[in-house]
Amino acid sequence: MKIVTTIDELRRERRALKGRVAFVPTMGFLHEGHRELMRRGREAADHLVVSIFVNPRQFEPGADLDAYPRDPEGDRAVCEAEGCELLYMPDRDEMYPRGYTTVVAVGELGENLCGSRRPGHFEGVTTVVAKLFHQVSPDVAVFGQKDRQQLAIVRRMVRDLDFPIEIVGVPTVREPDGLALSSRNRYLTDDERARAVWLSRGLVAAHQAYSAGERGSEALVEVAREVVAGAGGDIDYVECVDPDTLRPFEETAGPAAVMALAVRIGSARLIDNLRLDEPLPEELRR
């Protein structure tokens, strides 16, 4: 595995890769969820490129940028083990040199759910992803469904701006008790970790209600919210949204629907989501 830190080195090494290239952009502190993205990337292409960059532009002022967990050595070992051939670890000056002003924004899709709670977050995401796409020139890029809004926004950006890149979305990887894997789970104390199980249980409860025929969006949200309250955190949002537009259903949930939530538990802000109209994933059936 080659490790590069500058755009020039990256481009040189990238040109040497013949065939299809898959790309997994990450913020590091890699866990099993990232490993799954890498495996899907390798399946979809001949070569795998991974980037690790904690993008300051997608953290709001006062958010957990400085506290965001880092483990460059462990990350290198994970990438190597997952068959990554080229690992790109730029620093901030390489990504945002002086005089930088350009922004890529997808509009409405970035304003719902997390967008309304984290102003500027998704503009930071689309801008850095556009840059990484131009730097890496992948044929395929892989994103997790856990960050469903991010995935939808990247798909919209790629479609609207005609990036010649295929986007692959990968199902959320979960702990045995259902908690979605996240680098931010590391912020949880043991007690908070135990209570965090109620997030995915809230989604499952809504899934059961939807499967039983409930279509009232308020009723579905209420079912989830009551269970999620068991986590004892601050609920940022629990919403039943259209999977394409991410717009909340006003009265009746559609034939395709997502329950999405964000909850603060201790110092961690955790997100999760579930398609209500698709079969419950294996890990959530216990």
Place this chain on the structure above:
Amino acid sequence: MKIVTTIDELRRERRALKGRVAFVPTMGFLHEGHRELMRRGREAADHLVVSIFVNPRQFEPGADLDAYPRDPEGDRAVCEAEGCELLYMPDRDEMYPRGYTTVVAVGELGENLCGSRRPGHFEGVTTVVAKLFHQVSPDVAVFGQKDRQQLAIVRRMVRDLDFPIEIVGVPTVREPDGLALSSRNRYLTDDERARAVWLSRGLVAAHQAYSAGERGSEALVEVAREVVAGAGGDIDYVECVDPDTLRPFEETAGPAAVMALAVRIGSARLIDNLRLDEPLPEELRR
């Protein structure tokens, strides 16, 4: 010369071009200025791709979108004569399908000069240029210095978002009397056309003053403005700006300086500009 109208056809034909590809994006109604861009493109690469698309998103509401001159047959002949191998003529639905929301914006650089008079114009430019770049995947793209702010903005976007594309700027082509070539010159009546000569003469007057040592930015603007007034149009702006930032000099013009102007004559809004610190171009020495 192949002519294509869809992104799929374009990509198929583009893949068949081996070696370096130059790209000249245009809004059609091609004149000698565009021909010069194409010649420079051919010099810089092995193949030449030209696009013709009158981009609705860079016209403000109520601007001359519907009146913008078109001549598809003449344009095809020009492209063919200039050695274009692939001519791309998408329609609006191909460029902006339903649900389109993404915007690319360069911030401050798009807010001076024409940006402050044409709200949304440069966001329309950067967005369509980003799309065309992704559709065509050129190695080199060629833009005219006549649209100096556009050129600066495209360079900024390319640098900030790391597009793997070299941008070439080409000196303005002028009529024998100095008027910068523009598709919009066609809006001028004979009388207006005769008076339009005072635009470039104003720039030359400022150039003479600068060469004689004048560095007061207000004084330089005043020299230009007095001559430009001879055109009898509505002066939109005459400004002495930094060539990199396009910011007006507050008191003293720098060692590098541009005089830029926009004037409405009849139904045409004409722009022109001149580097004051570089030798006067041949065509303006008469």
